[in-house]
Amino acid sequence: MNYRIQIFAIAGALVAVALIFELIRKRKLLEQYSILWFVSAVILIVLAVWRDLLEVIARVMGVYYAPSALFLIALFLGVILFVHFTLVISKLTRQNVRLAQEVGLLRAELEELKRNTSFASKQVKREENEQAEN
């Protein structure tokens, strides 16, 4: 394999790992969403460093130029990440709907409560006035 492409692949993966790590450190990225990123980056680093393994995988996949196999694997990992994101988004959407519904229901409950208490307090006042008159 061409050494230059190997260096670029390793450097790219390292930068990705550093970026993810920095984002977690600044609390901009939750750990639970970063695991897949780390796993992907580690796989790419391993394949970029360990050339023989990449050659074997490339041969099994029927790819003649080994770095192409690396691109294909990177693409595949990217797709897995996208699926993961859409799963997360779906979960968030469901939770959002529940929360919005709950806010609406609680607001209605609060209104009812306010109406009842203002009615009750008026009644108490009226009774107090009547007692005072007597």
Place this chain on the structure above:
Amino acid sequence: MTARIRKNADVLVVIPAYNEERNIGTVLRKIHSLPDPPDVVVVNDGSADRTSEVARGEGAVVIDLPVNLGIGGAVQTGFRYAVRKGYRYAVQLDADGQHDPEELHRILDPVRAGEVDIAIGSRFVADTGYRAPLMRRVGMVILASFISRIVGCPVRDSTSGFRAYSRQAFTFLAEHYPVDYPEPEAVVLLARNGFRIVEVPVKMHERLNGSSSIDTGRSVYYMIKVLLAVFVESLRARLRAEEGAAA
């Protein structure tokens, strides 16, 4: 409050409303002028107009959703309210005046009699004087045959939003309700989980003001989406054991 027992005190009418300030008042007045008016909750689905104020002005309980959830999320909010308030029956009715509150007893009676869990007010069971646009009619026929096959009993108007539910049925839907174009999907979901469904002929009107959420141009998209959703739904695992359904 007087202690007089009202006949429909155990019924909650759920009206999902999105920008229906021109129609909601008429619908609510019609319900209130019924001989046995049921309780009404209007679920205001983040309207930009005065839907909420108009409904409150007519004395309805209004649930204002902080964001627009779409018809599915709005109706489900109503079911959750019905569950918490202990109603025995829930009726879904559109805010646009298509459904005639005077027909309410037609869909409520079979559920009240315990014959079924869901009664759907249909414009096709008998000739009730409703004429939909041609494209929409074709779509509805395809959808109807598809859904009837999955459900195992004829449901010709699966998109109808005029329905009565038993407590068991709306309690189930309070937890599981399809979101996007929920009516046909809900029919399949309920049938698959052992709820008994019947279609009842009702009169339907053209909506009073404004345009429907599904115009002719979008009905093809709607059809494909609904068919896909219904098909996927029919492949899902049942959420409820069959034994519980008969109770």
